[in-house]
Amino acid sequence: MANPARERAILHVDMDAFFVSVELRERPELRGRQVIVGAPEGRSVVLSASYECRRLGVKSAMPMAAALRMAPQAVVIPPQQRVYSAVSQQIMAVFRSITPTVQQVSVDEAFLDVTGSLRRLGAPPQIAQDIRDALRRELDLPASVGVARNMFVAKIASTRAKPDGLLVVPPARTVEFLHELPVSALWGVGRKTEETLATAGLTTVRDVAQTPVPTLTRLLGTAGAHLHDLAWGIDDRPVSPHREEKSLGAEETFARDVDDPERLHSELLRLAYRVAERLRGIGKNAQTVAIKVRYEDFRTVTRSRTLVQPSSSAVTLARAATDLLDALLRPGDRIRLIGLRAENLTAEKGFQLSIDRADANWEQAQQAMDRIKAKLGGQVGPASLLDGRRRGGGCEGAQ
Known part of the structure; x- marks a missing residue:
């Protein structure tokens, strides 16, 4: 009896140098040149680099200063995250026009199970090429595609097809x-x-x-x-269209190393509000709060704490994060990056066990802030954070 996993047709589609490719649509004169997307000042990192830069050793997440030493002729373009997010939605719409079984992995890549589309659209290699053609025709973006009988092999194939290529691994040749x-x-x-x-x-x-x-x-x-x-090529996991967030986080890289605990406390509160708002947006609560601290010598330390009750309150997240930071800091420590992450997300809501309603009142206030921002826009939050100063260089992400 045949193994059903061997009969599946799985595609992994990965956009090539995604942020750079989006920028080049508006600046075609830069095609073929060294291009980096990232903040040009301070201690920012590379978000995306053209293949002309990658051949020189430039990689994503590399400090911008190091990247520019490798590629001094590179044109640095500030990121437009909202534009990338909007284009990502268009890309996923192309994928879902082929099959409803799409598992988005990140802003620029996804797995597609096209097994049910073979009779309608043809063999897997043809479907893969049709997707590449559609992305070029409709969005003017290049993509690499791997085709295989499972997710693991399809991912390897797309990586080896880069840039702007297609690699098919027939089931009989998987091993x-x-x-x-x-x-x-x-x-x-x-x-x-x-x-x-x-x-x-x-x-x-x-x-x-x-x-x-x-x-x-x-x-x-x-x-x-x-x-x-x-x-042996055994990976029977199904492509899952519904991707649950496992954690949400935000972090800040300072323009200059910080040794003031109060400044760090304030930054944790700012990050806590960003993370808490996103938690409420997806209807989740955090069971665990974690912090990341990177020192001036690039040594990076993480610490975490389980909350008594799951919460999406910024005050609760900030309190736990601040306690973790205070237990970690020593006099004279200089910090270049600090991050806060909400982990072990759940839809369950903690119950107020004490007669002190402070936490519940704070959460109700934050929910009111959410409604005001959704209706009117602008900044809404604690007065201590609404000082209008740009802290610079931060980024946030989810896994």
Whole structure:
């Protein structure tokens, strides 16, 4: 009896240098040149780089100063996040015109299960090319597509198809394709795992596939059996159109290192309001609050705390984050980045267990702020944060 997973047709579509590609639509004279998207001043990081820059070693998340040393002729374009978000929605609409089974992974990539579209639209390679053509025709954007029998192999294929390419891995050639790859191609193999496998003489996917599961388990624990499955191309997870947010966060990179605890407390409160508003927007509450602190020497530390009750109150998030920070800071510490993240999200709501209604009153006030901002726009929040000063360089994200 055939394995149903082998009969699936899965596409992974990944836009090429997405932010840069969007910008080049308005500035076609920059095509073929070194282009970086990111804030040009302060301690910002690279959000996206053209392939002309990437060939010089420039990568996303690299400090802008380092990127410009590698590519001194690069044109730096400030980001337009609202534009990218709007274009992302147009991209996903193209995907959903092909199949309803679309799992958006990020602003510029998604998995598509086109198994149910084969009779209507043709073979998987044709569907993949039709998508690439539609993105070019309708949005003037390049994309790379991987086609395979499962998500894992499709993702590897799209990466190897870049830039602006299409790679099809037929089901019968899946194992052959994988076994020629380095072990780092396996999902879950980071630097430390790669080093552990290398000490055992395992440097390719073929090596992992031919190693007994008990041996891999002794090396890697429970992850060993999973890596063995991946090495044989086994990945039966379905493409899920409904992606639940696992965490929400925001962070700030300071223009100059900060050693004032009060300034850091104020920044945590600001971040807490940003995160709490987004939590309420998706109807979620945080069970855990985490902070990230990066020191002047780039040493990065994280700490987390579980709340007594799940909450979407900015005051509750800020209080927990401030306690974590105060337990971490030492006199003389200089901080270049601080972040706050809401984790273990749930739709459950905590119950007020004490007669002190302060937290409940704060949350009701924040919900009122949400309604005012939705109706009238503008800034609404604590007076201590409405000073009009731009703190500079911050970014936020969800996973």
